[in-house]
Amino acid sequence: xxxxxxxxxxxxxxxxxxxxxxxxxxxxxxxxxxxxxxxxxxxxxxxxxxxxxxxxxxxxxxxxxxxxxxxxxxxxxxxxxxxxxxxxxxxxxxxxxxxxxxxxxxxxxxxxxxxxxxxxxxxxxxxxxxxxxxxxxxxxxxxxxxxxxxxxxxxxxxxxxxxxxxxxxxxxxxxxxxxxxxxxxxxxx
Numbered sequence: 001x002x003x004x005x006x007x008x009x010x011x012x013x014x015x016x017x018x019x020x021x022x023x024x025x026x027x028x029x030x031x032x033x034x035x036x037x038x039x040x041x042x043x044x045x046x047x048x049x050x051x052x053x054x055x056x057x058x059x060x061x062x063x064x065x066x067x068x069x070x071x072x073x074x075x076x077x078x079x080x081x082x083x084x085x086x087x088x089x090x091x092x093x094x095x096x097x098x099x100x101x102x103x104x105x106x107x108x109x110x111x112x113x114x115x116x117x118x119x120x121x122x123x124x125x126x127x128x129x130x131x132x133x134x135x136x137x138x139x140x141x142x143x144x145x146x147x148x149x150x151x152x153x154x155x156x157x158x159x160x161x162x163x164x165x166x167x168x169x170x171x172x173x174x175x176x177x178x179x180x181x182x183x184x185x186x187x188x189x
Contacts (some may be wrong), residue, residue: 063189071186078179085172092165095158102155109148 128134 001111015067067186067189071183074179074183074186078176078183079161081175085169085176087113088165088168088172092169095162095165099158099162102151104156104157109151113148141183 128137
């Protein structure tokens with residue numbers, strides 16, 4: 001009994017866990033649990049943001065690749081257009097030289113026809129003595145009239161082609177300017 005009584009005395013002397021300390025321990029456990037919950041939510045939010053950032057980076061990379069492909073396409077188109085421009089310039093120069101070469105001959109023929117008056121080559125028919133000469137004069141006048149008409153038509157066709165080539169040159173030059181602007185925008189992008 002003595003032992004039991006001594007044990008009871010010792011137990012009485014030991015501080016009993018108070019309600020206050022139990023409340024403090026519960027509050028600390030509650031704070032730890034709340035902090036743990038906040039950290040888990042923050043980790044989940046960061047994980048979502050990480051996925052969003054990865055997606056954004058992928059989108060940006062795809063946009064860069066698209067712009068790079070557009071730049072290559074524009075560069076190829078620009079090269080093709082410049083080649084077409086050079087070819088059109090060469091054709092225009094050839095047509096100009098041809099028109100310049102045709103001009104004096106056409107002018108001379110037109111001056112001769114003008115000097116002959118309205119009758120033109122048909123005056124040859126008046127200087128004939130017999131029917132055979134008249135046939136020859138008629139064929140000669142018809143052939144000369146046809147040749148003059150063909151020369152004038154050929155010269156007109158050359159001038160029309162030259163005008164067409166000049167318009168093509170102007171169009172190509174405009175296209176090149178627009179493509180260079182597109183290339184600059186794509187390069188910046």
